[in-house]
Amino acid sequence: MPAQARSRAVSALWVLLRKDLYIEFRTKEALSSLLVLIILIILTFTFALDPAAGRSFAPAILWVTFIFSGLLAVQRAFVIERENGCWHGLLLCPVEPATIYLAKMAGNFLFLAVAQLVLLALLWLFFRLPPARSPATFLAVNFLGIAGFASLSTLFSGISVRMRAREMLLPLLVLPLLVPVVVCAVAATRTLLDPASAEGVANWVRVLIAIDAIYIVAGWAIFDQITQE
Amino acid sequence: MKNRSTTLAADGLTLLAGVMMAVSIYLVFQYVPTERVQGVVQRIFYFHVPAAWSAFTGFFVVAVASAFFLWRGGRRADLVAHAAAEVGLLFCTMVLVTGPMWARPVWGVWWTWDPRLTMTLVLWTIYATYLVLRMVGRDDPLVARYAAVLGIVGAAVIPFIILAVRLWHSIHPAVISAPKGQGGLGDRRMVQTLVFCGLTFLTLFGCLLWRRFRIRQLAEEIADLRDELEKQEGRRAP
Numbered sequence: 001m002p003a004q005a006r007s008r009a010v011s012a013l014w015v016l017l018r019k020d021l022y023i024e025f026r027t028k029e030a031l032s033s034l035l036v037l038i039i040l041i042i043l044t045f046t047f048a049l050d051p052a053a054g055r056s057f058a059p060a061i062l063w064v065t066f067i068f069s070g071l072l073a074v075q076r077a078f079v080i081e082r083e084n085g086c087w088h089g090l091l092l093c094p095v096e097p098a099t100i101y102l103a104k105m106a107g108n109f110l111f112l113a114v115a116q117l118v119l120l121a122l123l124w125l126f127f128r129l130p131p132a133r134s135p136a137t138f139l140a141v142n143f144l145g146i147a148g149f150a151s152l153s154t155l156f157s158g159i160s161v162r163m164r165a166r167e168m169l170l171p172l173l174v175l176p177l178l179v180p181v182v183v184c185a186v187a188a189t190r191t192l193l194d195p196a197s198a199e200g201v202a203n204w205v206r207v208l209i210a211i212d213a214i215y216i217v218a219g220w221a222i223f224d225q226i227t228q229e
Numbered sequence: 230m231k232n233r234s235t236t237l238a239a240d241g242l243t244l245l246a247g248v249m250m251a252v253s254i255y256l257v258f259q260y261v262p263t264e265r266v267q268g269v270v271q272r273i274f275y276f277h278v279p280a281a282w283s284a285f286t287g288f289f290v291v292a293v294a295s296a297f298f299l300w301r302g303g304r305r306a307d308l309v310a311h312a313a314a315e316v317g318l319l320f321c322t323m324v325l326v327t328g329p330m331w332a333r334p335v336w337g338v339w340w341t342w343d344p345r346l347t348m349t350l351v352l353w354t355i356y357a358t359y360l361v362l363r364m365v366g367r368d369d370p371l372v373a374r375y376a377a378v379l380g381i382v383g384a385a386v387i388p389f390i391i392l393a394v395r396l397w398h399s400i401h402p403a404v405i406s407a408p409k410g411q412g413g414l415g416d417r418r419m420v421q422t423l424v425f426c427g428l429t430f431l432t433l434f435g436c437l438l439w440r441r442f443r444i445r446q447l448a449e450e451i452a453d454l455r456d457e458l459e460k461q462e463g464r465r466a467p
Binding site: 155 | 299351354355358361362365366369371372374375377378379381382383385386389390392393394396397
């Protein structure tokens with residue numbers, strides 16, 4: 001029975017994820033606004049910082065831009081369900097709330113990962129960064145950071161979307177608990193972008209993997225609590 | 230009858246906290262010897278550290294009560310979690326206020342990104358958010374559930390915040406890395422004072438927690454009675 005239930009959950013997850021991807025593919029709302037926002041935030045940074053000094057601030061610019069644009073983007077996963085009673089329809093489906101959570105999280109992860117790749121390209125273009133010491137590790141750190149952000153913010157946007165002051169509330173809910181991801185992602189990015197450094201990033205990566213696991217398990221285990229009415 | 234005895238117990242607890250606080254103040258200013266290196270300012274330590282203990286107790290109570298509320302239900306657990314967050318945040322604020330007052334004369338700076346300070350600040354923001362969530366969702370019947378989710382996830386993430394902040398600190402050396410006071414509790418009277426102040430603050434914590442809990446409980450009773458009354462009047466009016 002568990003194997004059968006698992007395969008059902010996986011196919012349900014895929015259906016839900018595909019639905020969100022379809023919506024995005026047809027409307028192109030989330031990604032396009034996210035990308036324009038990213039460009040605007042970087043532009044603000046370039047005016048505020050001396051471009052030559054921008055290099056040493058690159059890790060900070062990268063993650064601050066990512067987090068603040070991401071906070072606005074992840075709300076959408078649940079906002080689109082508010083129209084036409086979609087949310088109740090979704091809850092009526094024979095699907096575990098945990099599966100809905102994982103599907104929404106996966107969707108957010110994909111959008112944010114695409115945005116992050118564009119963001120990285122722009123950073124290299126605008127700030128003439130040196131190549132990362134180990135591109136594979138660099139990308140892995142980025143994806144781990146995005147996974148942590150997506151898992152935590154998906155859980156809390158499920159809460160904030162139903163509150164009055166949701167735009168204000170989501171950052172308040174997410175940012176304090178995101179501290180481990182911010183610390184590790186920024187530190188690892190900085191180490192990898194420093195050509196003079198010979199330090200490894202194994203410790204940071206380990207903490208990132210652990211905290212990602214905690215966020216995902218917490219969201220998966222607790223999400224049904226916030227869908228009950 | 231039962232109400233009366235609980236009121237009496239609560240008053241007793243308040244009285245006890247008051248007397249203990251008076252004794253603590255005596256101990257801190259008269260009994261305990263002045264620390265040799267830091268001088269008289271070190272006496273703030275006997276309020277700073279017990280306040281931290283109370284704050285952590287508060288956050289622990291929030292997590293336990295939240296878990297209890299989510300899995301077993303019941304208004305009481307929710308009210309306890311809410312009250313504990315308020316009182317815990319109060320003590321955490323006290324830690325953050327007394328810390329710089331002590332750091333300035335001893336370290337020469339008001340603030341340093343020492344792991345313990347950073348962690349306390351992050352904890353403060355988590356529980357401040359908890360109370361903001363409660364405030365924003367005042368009229369939402371689901372807010373208790375949401376707050377409980379935050380209380381539990383917050384508690385689960387705290388060890389990682391500590392870990393990450395420690396690791397981060399190791400690449401950002403602090404201005405002054407002298408260990409805070411605790412290494413220098415040479416005198417027996419210092420330990421006695423610290424333990425007594427710790428007990429005083431925990432008693433005060435219990436007292437405040439109980440009061441906040443009762444106020445919320447009574448407020449809910451009043452709201453229920455008012456609803457009942459409105460219903461009855463509505464029935465009579467037409």
